[in-house]
Amino acid sequence: GAGVSQSPSNKVTEKGKDVELRCDPISGHTALYWYRQSLGQGLEFLIYFQGNSAPDKSGLPSDRFSAERTGGSVSTLTIQRTQQEDSAVYLCASSLAVIGAGLAFFGQGTRLTVV
Amino acid sequence: EDQVTQSPEALRLQEGESSSLNCSYTVSGLRGLFWYRQDPGKGPEFLFTLYSAGEEKEKERLKATLTKKESFLHITAPKPEDSATYLCAVSSNYQLIWGAGTKLIIKP
Numbered sequence: 222g223a224g225v226s227q228s229p230s231n232k233v234t235e236k237g238k239d240v241e242l243r244c245d246p247i248s249g250h251t252a253l254y255w256y257r258q259s260l261g262q263g264l265e266f267l268i269y270f271q272g273n274s275a276p277d278k279s280g281l282p283s284d285r286f287s288a289e290r291t292g293g294s295v296s297t298l299t300i301q302r303t304q305q306e307d308s309a310v311y312l313c314a315s316s317l318a319v320i321g322a323g324l325a326f327f328g329q330g331t332r333l334t335v336v
Numbered sequence: 337e338d339q340v341t342q343s344p345e346a347l348r349l350q351e352g353e354s355s356s357l358n359c360s361y362t363v364s365g366l367r368g369l370f371w372y373r374q375d376p377g378k379g380p381e382f383l384f385t386l387y388s389a390g391e392e393k394e395k396e397r398l399k400a401t402l403t404k405k406e407s408f409l410h411i412t413a414p415k416p417e418d419s420a421t422y423l424c425a426v427s428s429n430y431q432l433i434w435g436a437g438t439k440l441i442i443k444p
Contacts, residue, residue: 225379254431256434261436262436263340263423263425263433263434263435263436263437264380264423264425264432264434265434266431266432266433269431280431312379312380314379323368323370323382323385323425323427323432324382324385325382325432326382327379327380327381328379329377329378329379330377330378330379
């Protein structure tokens with residue numbers, strides 16, 4: 222597509238429920254990144270993909286968080302047993318290659334609210 | 337530990353009043369410093385990349401400069417449409433280390 226697309230744009234869920242956040246990157250971009258942005262905080266790196274592989278998962282906050290990417294395209298970030306501290310905006314970005322981590326194009330984000 | 341600090345947290349200016357935003361950083365082996373603009377409800381939008389001390393980049397009313405310890409984003413004669421949060425990040429291998437941003441408000 223023309224840009225990075227994320228869905229849903231807003232998600233309200235009850236504490237303890239699982240949620241799935243989707244990211245559709247720019248066509249041809251091999252690198253894909255997930256970030257979390259809390260109010261008044263800088264972006265927190267969660268995970269990146271080079272193709273379908275995630276070489277470093279150490280940014281994921283806990284084992285309740287997981288992510289996958291299929292076909293070198295769409296990625297899904299799953300949060301199991303959501304907690305109130307998971308409330309934040311989750312941003313996805315893509316770039317032509319990992320080496321261009323700064324030249325990334327961002328989606329509009331998914332605002333997750335856990336009640 | 338790699339760290340990025342932006343100041344001020346918020347800045348209110350009158351239209352046409354020039355000023356500068358600061359981004360100070362500590363990183364082992366700078367591979368690049370990046371400025372992004374973020375509007376409410378949207379993802380960050382890339383503005384500039386700087387790689388070495390002394391480098392400068394310009395785009396319309398914005399100019400970014402880089403020293404060994406900090407970067408400045410100078411805004412000249414700003415307009416209300418320049419209102420946004422400006423984010424700074426430094427590159428560390430495959431990821432970016434982000435500052436918390438400066439919220440810039442330009443009043444007409």
